[in-house]
Amino acid sequence: MKISELAEKMQLIPQSLPDPDREVEGFYAGDLLSWVMGRAQPDQAWFTIMSNVNVLAVATLVDLSAVILAEGVTLSEKDAESAREKGINVFTSDKSTYELCALAGELTR
Amino acid sequence: MAEAITFHFDVDGENFTSAGNASVQVKRKLRHLGFPADVIKRVAIAMYEGEINMVIHADGGSADVIVSPEEVKIVLADRGPGIPDVALAMKEGYSTASDSIRSLGFGAGMGLPNMKRYTDSMEIDTKLGVGTTITMTVKVA
Numbered sequence: 586m587k588i589s590e591l592a593e594k595m596q597l598i599p600q601s602l603p604d605p606d607r608e609v610e611g612f613y614a615g616d617l618l619s620w621v622m623g624r625a626q627p628d629q630a631w632f633t634i635m636s637n638v639n640v641l642a643v644a645t646l647v648d649l650s651a652v653i654l655a656e657g658v659t660l661s662e663k664d665a666e667s668a669r670e671k672g673i674n675v676f677t678s679d680k681s682t683y684e685l686c687a688l689a690g691e692l693t694r
Numbered sequence: 695m696a697e698a699i700t701f702h703f704d705v706d707g708e709n710f711t712s713a714g715n716a717s718v719q720v721k722r723k724l725r726h727l728g729f730p731a732d733v734i735k736r737v738a739i740a741m742y743e744g745e746i747n748m749v750i751h752a753d754g755g756s757a758d759v760i761v762s763p764e765e766v767k768i769v770l771a772d773r774g775p776g777i778p779d780v781a782l783a784m785k786e787g788y789s790t791a792s793d794s795i796r797s798l799g800f801g802a803g804m805g806l807p808n809m810k811r812y813t814d815s816m817e818i819d820t821k822l823g824v825g826t827t828i829t830m831t832v833k834v835a
Contacts, residue, residue, distance in 0.1 A: 646738045
C-alpha cells in the first residue's frame with residue numbers, strides 16, 4: 586500500500602511528505618533507537634514517540650518508508666524541514682502507539 | 695575502483711544533533727560507488743552506533759572509512775575514558791548512558807552488540823584514561 590493511501594485511512598497528519606508514493610511493506614514500533622535500527626526492515630513504517638533529529642538518521646539509515654509519531658508528538662519545524670530535505674515521510678497522530686499498531690494491523694490484514 | 699579510497703570524518707562531541715552525519719554521508723558515497731544495499735546498510739548502522747557512542751561517552755573522535763572492492767573497513771578512534779570491562783559493555787542491555795541520553799532514545803545497551811552483529815569482524819583496543827579505537831570490517835562478497 587502507498588504511504589499516502591495508508592495515511593488517509595489511518596487519518597495521519599503529514600508533517601513531511603516528500604515521497605507520497607512510497608510503498609509500505611509492514612510496520613515496526615519502538616522508541617529505543619539502537620533497538621529499532623537493529624530490528625526494523627527497509628520499507629517498513631515506524632511508530633514511535635521519539636521526535637528528536639536522531640529519529641531522522643535512523644529512518645535514513647534503515648531506509649524506512651515513513652516515521653509515524655504517536656500520542657500527538659510532532660517534529661520541530663527545523664527537523665520537519667530537514668526531513669523534507671532528506672526525503673523522509675513523517676506523520677503525526679493523536680492515537681497511541683498501540684492504537685496505531687492495531688489499526689495498521691486491521692488495514693493490512 | 696582498483697585502489698582503496700579513504701574517507702575521514704571528525705565526530706563533534708558537543709553536537710548531539712549532528713551525530714550520524716558521517717554515517718549518512720558514507721551511506722551516500724557507497725551507494726554512488728555501487729555497493730550492494732545489504733553492505734551499505736551494515737556499514738551505515740555499525741558506523742552510526744559508533745558515532746553515537748563517541749558522542750555519548752568520549753566527547754567525539756574521528757572516523758575513517760577505507761573502501762576497497764573486497765571490504766569496507768571502519769576505524770573509530772576517540773580520546774575518551776576507555777572501556778573498563780569490554781565483555782560487560784558487549785552485553786545486550788548493558789549501558790552507562792545518563793538519563794538525559796536515554797530520554798533521546800539512546801542508552802539501550804545495544805550499540806556495541808549492533809556493531810558486532812552488523813560487521814564481519816570487530817576489534818576493540820581500549821586503554822583507561824587514554825581512549826578507544828574500534829576497527830570493524832564488512833566484507834563485500
